Amino acid sequence: MLGIIFTNLVEMIETTVSYEMADEILEEANLSSKGVFTAVGHYPLEDVVEIVTLLSQKTRIEPDALIFAFGKYLFAKLMDGHKHIVSSDATLFDLLAQLDSNIHVEVLKLYPNATLPTFTTLDHQPDQITMIYQSPRQLEKLAEGLIQGGAEYFNTPVNVDLLNVATMPKKVQITIKKR
Ligand code: HEM
Structure with a gap:
């Protein structure tokens, strides 16, 4: 890390x-x-x-609750340090839909030794998105916390649901819906 x-x-x-x-x-x-x-x-x-x-x-x-809390804390810190990566008129859902294709790609250019997850978008609507999270590090609780941190940052309250959909390798489906 x-x-x-x-x-x-x-x-x-x-x-x-x-x-x-x-x-x-x-x-x-x-x-x-x-x-x-x-x-x-x-x-x-x-x-x-x-x-x-x-x-x-x-x-x-519990460790899971701490990792979630850390994700929530971390989001604003990452944004503050990398404002140029995220367009200023982006919404929470724009950002989520661009995690793999843009945000983390730019992160990798800045930090070539970064170890990043993959997010595959299954369904994207203006107020709702469903993605598959996959990473050898299995930090889906960190992802959930980052999403809730993003929801606070963009002032967009959301419900986040995690569902394990595969084990080898582990894949977690994450559904984010505007409240
Ligand atoms: C809600 C939005 C985001 C989610 C869900 C997310 C998810 C994650 C997760 C789960 C990791 C841990 C690594 C792994 O799982 O393998 C990670 C790492 C990271 N992300 Fe994101 N991320 C988000 C937004 C951002 C933004 C906005 C930035 C910066 C502009 C960023 C930069 C990074 C960096 C620097 C790492 C660390 C990589 C390493 O330790 O090598 N992320 N992200």
Whole structure:
């Protein structure tokens, strides 16, 4: 995972829990990076898992709920850092429909070592979209959080439904409907 994922995860812990909690976790975790991340560096997914597992033990919040919350937090941070990638008049549904064909393509140009998922659009209407999420990292809860973060960012309340549709490889159908 890119360093920006880690720097934002640590920042979320610092600002929504406490600086002490973030320090404690970075000290206790057995990270390959030793807790020092640069935005464009690349670090193992296991390091994210380790940080989330420790945070879960300390806060007694389920890892899935923490990953969802992180996705929600992360969306605005990604947008702030990459405004030129998303057209200023885009809606939430435009952005979702362009994730694979545009947004993540531009992300890969900026960060050639990024490891990105694939989103295949099955059905796209002005107020509703159905996509298949697929990634060896199986971060569909992060995707759900990013979508809800996007809904907040664009002021477009939505319902998001996840449905496992295949196991080998795992595919998750995500339906987003305007409320
Ligand atoms: C609602 C919209 C979005 C969704 C659902 C989404 C989904 C995801 C997911 C699930 C990942 C984790 C990697 C994986 O699953 O394999 C990811 C990674 C990433 N996405 Fe997106 N994304 C969205 C919007 C954006 C935007 C707007 C940007 C930047 C302009 C962005 C930039 C990135 C970056 C930099 C990574 C990290 C790649 C890495 O760690 O190597 N995404 N995205």
